[in-house]
Amino acid sequence: MIKSSLCKDLNIKYPIFQGGMAWIADGKLAAAVSNAGGLGIISAMNADSGYISEQIDIARSLTNEPFGVNIMLMSRYAGEVAKIIAQKKVNVVTTGAGNPKKYMPLFNASHIPVIPVVASTAMAKIMERSGAYAVIAEGQEAGGHIGDLTTMALIPQVCDAVNIPVIAAGGIGDGRGMAAALMLGACGVQLGTAFLVAKECSVHPNYKKMILKAGDISTVATGMRFGGNTCRCLKNSFSRDFIKAEYSPDATAQSVASHGLKAFKNAAVNGDVKGGNFLAGQISGLINHEATAKEIIDNLMEHTVELLKGANKWIE
Numbered sequence: 001m002i003k004s005s006l007c008k009d010l011n012i013k014y015p016i017f018q019g020g021m022a023w024i025a026d027g028k029l030a031a032a033v034s035n036a037g038g039l040g041i042i043s044a045m046n047a048d049s050g051y052i053s054e055q056i057d058i059a060r061s062l063t064n065e066p067f068g069v070n071i072m073l074m075s076r077y078a079g080e081v082a083k084i085i086a087q088k089k090v091n092v093v094t095t096g097a098g099n100p101k102k103y104m105p106l107f108n109a110s111h112i113p114v115i116p117v118v119a120s121t122a123m124a125k126i127m128e129r130s131g132a133y134a135v136i137a138e139g140q141e142a143g144g145h146i147g148d149l150t151t152m153a154l155i156p157q158v159c160d161a162v163n164i165p166v167i168a169a170g171g172i173g174d175g176r177g178m179a180a181a182l183m184l185g186a187c188g189v190q191l192g193t194a195f196l197v198a199k200e201c202s203v204h205p206n207y208k209k210m211i212l213k214a215g216d217i218s219t220v221a222t223g224m225r226f227g228g229n230t231c232r233c234l235k236n237s238f239s240r241d242f243i244k245a246e247y248s249p250d251a252t253a254q255s256v257a258s259h260g261l262k263a264f265k266n267a268a269v270n271g272d273v274k275g276g277n278f279l280a281g282q283i284s285g286l287i288n289h290e291a292t293a294k295e296i297i298d299n300l301m302e303h304t305v306e307l308l309k310g311a312n313k314w315i316e
């Protein structure tokens with residue numbers, strides 16, 4: 001068993017979070033991860049509070065364990081979603097793609113721990129000052145919206161910068177990644193891509209097939225030219241056209257910002273192999289078979305413990 005303050009504070013068995021993947025992480029997947037001892041997370045992506053309310057009810061009907069909701073801060077519904085989360089007393093809130101400062105008083109008053117995703121030490125310190133319970137420090141190996149630093153460089157620097165728990169994300173796909181993250185100073189991990197192929201994940205089967213087929217160099221980051229909207233996804237004709245459009249002389253930051261949005265849903269819901277934007281992390285090449293959320297978590301824990309127990313093989 002791994003000892004982590006997260007387990008006691010959040011009432012979870014293992015310090016493993018499932019990432020709030022847009023159009024993918026629903027109430028059914030979150031409940032399966034929570035039932036397996038991790039922290040399942042429902043993605044609020046660009047949906048309104050009605051959808052989130054429904055997904056919270058679905059998760060509650062499938063598990064008695066704690067779970068969270070991820071608010072995507074660029075969404076125009078972020079405010080109404082925050083209110084529903086507070087009303088329904090969801091156990092944990094994570095946030096992504098921005099600064100959640102204006103929602104912190106609401107969650108602090110409702111005693112809901114807030115765990116923002118950060119991509120820099122500066123943002124981690126701002127979040128600590130705003131009353132965040134912990135931060136998820138996410139490196140650019142992750143799928144979806146990403147910052148500039150790698151997990152290897154980001155985690156120890158964030159751990160030195162703040163006195164709240166740090167959860168590592170980005171590039172973690174198995175026990176080796178989890179053990180390394182703990183060695184870098186994190187007290188838990190968040191995995192997205194690895195849970196995308198969970199049997200309980202309702203994403204379109206074409207999405208799962210593409211992850212299972214992917215290798216080490218199958219992902220690319222779009223939106224790098226203007227910054228602020230960089231997204232990692234699988235290479236396909238959508239990503240090639242995106243990068244071509246991005247680097248065309250008449251491209252602007254605005255034209256690039258809105259380019260990929262509709263295509264997330266097209267990938268996750270319709271499985272449109274050519275026109276979809278298949279968000280995925282660099283560890284896609286490590287994911288080779290479908291398994292239940294419980295199998296994924298048990299395997300992860302078993303290998304992490306085995307590696308950490310064997311770590312003194314390096315000491316003479």
Ligand code: TUI
Binds near residue numbers: 096
């Ligand atoms: O949020 C994610 N990944 C996502 S969200 C998403 S849906 C989407 N919809 C519209 C536009 C963009 C995305 C697809 N993938 N990951 C968490 C994450 N947050 N990664 C990096 C960050 C981040 C980056 C900068 C958090 C804070 C931040 O601070 C910027 C600031 O405000 O200074």
